Amino acid sequence: xxxxxxxxxxxxxxxxxxxxxxxxxxxxxxxxxxxxxxxxxxxxxxxxxxxxxxxxxxxxxxxxxxxxxxxxxxxxxxxxxxxxxxxxxxxxxxxxxxxxxxxxxxxxxxxxxxxxxxx
Numbered sequence: 720x721x722x723x724x725x726x727x728x729x730x731x732x733x734x735x736x737x738x739x740x741x742x743x744x745x746x747x748x749x750x751x752x753x754x755x756x757x758x759x760x761x762x763x764x765x766x767x768x769x770x771x772x773x774x775x776x777x778x779x780x781x782x783x784x785x786x787x788x789x790x791x792x793x794x795x796x797x798x799x800x801x802x803x804x805x806x807x808x809x810x811x812x813x814x815x816x817x818x819x820x821x822x823x824x825x826x827x828x829x830x831x832x833x834x835x836x837x838x
Contacts, residue, residue: 724783724834728792731799731827732776739776742769755815775799779831783838793835799828 750757778795782788803825810818
């Protein structure tokens with residue numbers, strides 16, 4: 720189970736570090752081709768979302784790795800489930816109906832949540 724957690728959580732963390740970093744450092748024009756919804760939210764909210772994704776990724780990896788407050792990994796994984804539920808809602812209420820990636824991420828975050836309870 721421990722190896723399974725590290726594989727799934729590691730991949731999820733890599734994705735969120737990448738996506739969060741893009742949201743923090745790139746402008747709307749650069750993000751629009753891959754994220755059609757960026758025009759629908761204020762820029763500070765977009766930057767905050769990116770920061771939350773980066774911090775969540777750190778929360779998946781650092782607490783179990785150090786053994787300090789490992790329950791934070793469970794909180795981070797659960798937070799990603801909620802984040803993706805919100806992302807699906809944003810996609811479905813707008814013109815962009817592509818939610819396949821979000822469904823995959825919510826499934827990976829749910830598995831990570833379950834695995835985190837067994838750390």
